[in-house]
Amino acid sequence: MDQKDGVVFDASTGINKQRQLDLNSRGVELEANASLDNGFSFIASYTYLRVKIERGAEGTDGKELSATPNHILSLWGHYQFENGTLEGLGLGTGVRVAGSSYGDDTNTFRNSARAFVDASLSYDFGYRNPKLEGVKLQVNAKNLFDNQKTICSAGYCYRDEGRSLFASLRYRF
Numbered sequence: 001m002d003q004k005d006g007v008v009f010d011a012s013t014g015i016n017k018q019r020q021l022d023l024n025s026r027g028v029e030l031e032a033n034a035s036l037d038n039g040f041s042f043i044a045s046y047t048y049l050r051v052k053i054e055r056g057a058e059g060t061d062g063k064e065l066s067a068t069p070n071h072i073l074s075l076w077g078h079y080q081f082e083n084g085t086l087e088g089l090g091l092g093t094g095v096r097v098a099g100s101s102y103g104d105d106t107n108t109f110r111n112s113a114r115a116f117v118d119a120s121l122s123y124d125f126g127y128r129n130p131k132l133e134g135v136k137l138q139v140n141a142k143n144l145f146d147n148q149k150t151i152c153s154a155g156y157c158y159r160d161e162g163r164s165l166f167a168s169l170r171y172r173f
Contacts, residue, residue, distance in 0.1 A: 012111030067153035071099035088127030
């Protein structure tokens with residue numbers, strides 16, 4: 001994919017400002033999904049992506065765009081209790097891995113690879129009471145272990161997003 005006049009941050013002059021660049025990206029994305037009869041389901045995905053600066057600030061032409069890892073991997077597993085005392089309870093966990101990337105657009109230093117663990121807990125009320133079919137309570141934890149490494153983009157550094165918890169009660173009809 002080629003993008004003309006893509007808006008990115010440029011810090012090459014010592015001032016962080018938006019700049020328009022010509023970018024070229026090449027890659028592939030693969031995903032596998034399986035739902036088994038015993039309540040288990042799995043999702044695995046892999047992305048290879050290379051984003052190259054075709055026209056940019058001085059010293060960046062032909063370099064990779066900062067904070068854009070070449071490799072991203074995600075694995076997720078979920079189990080839904082379908083019988084017994086825990087019927088309706090769902091448990092899920094997964095890992096997201098982002099490979100190393102450059103910390104600036106001149107590619108002079110690298111950000112380290114990072115991994116994040118996510119989890120979910122859900123309860124489907126329809127398993128116990130058919131009148132409540134479609135009602136589901138869910139709690140998700142993103143970055144469960146609060147991994148907050150430093151990552152740099154266009155020469156400016158910040159910390160990864162910390163642990164986040166989200167809860168939802170939904171009704172599907």
